[in-house]
Amino acid sequence: MRRCLDGSAVTHEDGSTFQLGCNIVVNCAGHGAHDVATAITSLPAEAFPPRFLAKGSYCDVSGKAPFTHLIYPIPVAGGLGIHVTLDLQGRARLGPNVEWIDQENYSVSQSLAAEFQKACEGFWPKIRHRNITASYCGIRPKISGPDQSVSDFHIKTGSSIGAPRLINLFGIESPGLTSALAIARYVESLSV
Ligand SMILES: Cc1cc2nc3c(=O)[nH]c(=O)nc-3n(C[C@H](O)[C@H](O)[C@H](O)COP(=O)(O)OP(=O)(O)OC[C@H]3O[C@@H](n4cnc5c(N)ncnc54)[C@H](O)[C@@H]3O)c2cc1C
Known part of the structure; x- marks a missing residue:
């Protein structure tokens, strides 16, 4: 058209x-x-x-979160770092990570659970006793790519x-x- x-x-x-x-x-x-x-x-x-796509995925955490506020780590290149957000039921969600992709895709792999657990263990050691499951994702529409300012x-x-x-x-x-x-x-x- x-x-x-x-x-x-x-x-x-x-x-x-x-x-x-x-x-x-x-x-x-x-x-x-x-x-x-x-x-x-x-x-x-x-x-x-230029057009760059930086996918950010989230994972859900079983049980009630031991926090009453969001927890942010030090930012990483391309994103804020995998942080803890809380939903209205007080459950925790982890994310988003940063994955540079060439084509839009909205699948979230369960294999991310280990990466997300490791990212949060520093401020939430007992997270290893929780179940972490793949949730949803979004794609950041960036105009600078990885390793660029x-x-x-x-x-x-x-x-x-x-x-x-x-x-x-x-x-x-x-x-x-x-x-x-x-x-x-x-x-x-x-x-x-
Ligand atoms: C993983 C992730 C986490 C984020 N976390 C936060 C956060 O915690 N806080 C925060 O404030 N922001 C956050 N953001 C950023 C926020 O989502 C964006 O800044 C915001 O959505 C931008 O709004 P927008 O209206 O410019 O674009 P969008 O919300 O992307 O809206 C664009 C619209 O255009 C439509 N569209 C696309 N292509 C076409 C087309 N060809 N023809 C017609 N329509 C079209 C789409 O369907 C969509 O409705 C996050 C983003 C991502 C990806």
Whole structure:
């Protein structure tokens, strides 16, 4: 599908067309942002910041947690380190780790349990008496890769690529960016 910011015809692969009109497009599609940007502008992926995927998996821990607050270790390259979070029932969840991947995949291997146990034994020695089971994962949409210095978030209009009414957000990832009002305000300031 070809999309145009000026409201001109949008053509589907089956040949059908329709009009799409808008004043501003905010491309905040997470790790789909590169696909959206290339589809809108028809520019190659190289016109945009590089795309790296850093998968983060979680494991559940059996029984009630002996903590009443979150526990964070020293951060590691690419992530905050495997930390302890608590759910509303007071059960502990460990994660996320950092696994650099080439293709999106959302499987979580039970083999992670040993790695997660080891990562937490320093501050939770009795975790070895608990069952640790694979849970869920997410993928951080990074724009700097392993062994590279950490990139800042990329939030820019497409003025330099001939699409001034397109605002691209790349590399919006952990930590602390879920529903980030500061980012929303900045995007709003770019759109006036
Ligand atoms: C493992 C992990 C742990 C994290 N922990 C925390 C935390 O503890 N605290 C915190 O604040 N943040 C955390 N984050 C970061 C947080 O999840 C992100 O910063 C936040 O989700 C970014 O929001 P967003 O709206 O930019 O992108 P997203 O939440 O990824 O939303 C993007 C949306 O775009 C859609 N989309 C994608 N591609 C397309 C397409 N081609 N066409 C149309 N729609 C598309 C998606 O379906 C999705 O709805 C964590 C992230 C990960 C991966």
